[in-house]
Amino acid sequence: MLNKKRMMHEILHVGLYDLVLQDVQKLIGKEKPTEEELDEALQRDPQILRDYMQTNVEYNLSNIHLRNIDLDTIDEAAKERAAQINRNLDRLREIEKYTLDFENSATLVLIFSVEFFVLFSVQYFIVLLDLKAWQWWIYAFFMLSIVAAWWYAKKEQKKYAVNGAKYKALYSETLALIEVLEKEGYLKKEDLYIDESDEHI
Structure with a gap:
């Protein structure tokens, strides 16, 4: 029930997810990944998604992106x-x-x-x-x-x-x-x- 667009925006632009972003940067070998490159990284390494979700739960943010x-x-x-x-x-x-x-x-x-x-x-x-x-x-x-x-x-x-x-x-x-x-x-x-x-x- 994740909003993929929101998730990608947060990984790329919200400081809370910097560790997740660093994993993406290592995986694609680029300092400023695009949304397409992030999408590719998510498909190549499911751990990135798990890390994003765990970060949310650790900080009392919901992974239920539905109202x-x-x-x-x-x-x-x-x-x-x-x-x-x-x-x-x-x-x-x-x-x-x-x-x-x-x-x-x-x-x-x-x-x-x-x-x-x-x-x-x-x-x-x-x-x-x-x-x-x-x-x-x-x-x-x-x-x-x-x-x-x-x-x-x-x-x-x-x-x-x-x-x-x-x-x-x-x-x-x-x-x-x-x-x-x-x-x-x-x-x-x-x-x-x-x-x-x-x-x-």
Whole structure:
């Protein structure tokens, strides 16, 4: 559901995607690639598209470049299916963050950050507050926090896997619904595209 024209414009002109652009430049051997050369690079190396999509998700930008269907403008015969598409698009946007690998997610970074904080707190209590008599209890607390962090990470990893699978299934279902309504002449997918992100500066 990417707007290819928008994606190509963003890779070529928006600073957020400079790393993706650098990959394109290396691939085609040119400092300022044209849209045609970018299109060729996208066909030659699918990793460029994956990097673009991952950058979006990492920065809380959506890869769903479609706006919801205006139900007031659609024929009554297709209204229920259009409403379903809108619900699906909303749900896809909600769970899109789970398309990242858990290992690359902000959740894992947060877990590690909390654990580092706990570790430094442990050292603070033992050394600076001179609580050596309590050090085994403090270390035991630290070990418990590691176990809790491991358990939470496993729980979140499972959540990423489940929601990632839901995303893929819902994505396919939504795309199929849009294609059916387009074939039946109720809408044009092209009219639903969001041409630019209001998130970019």
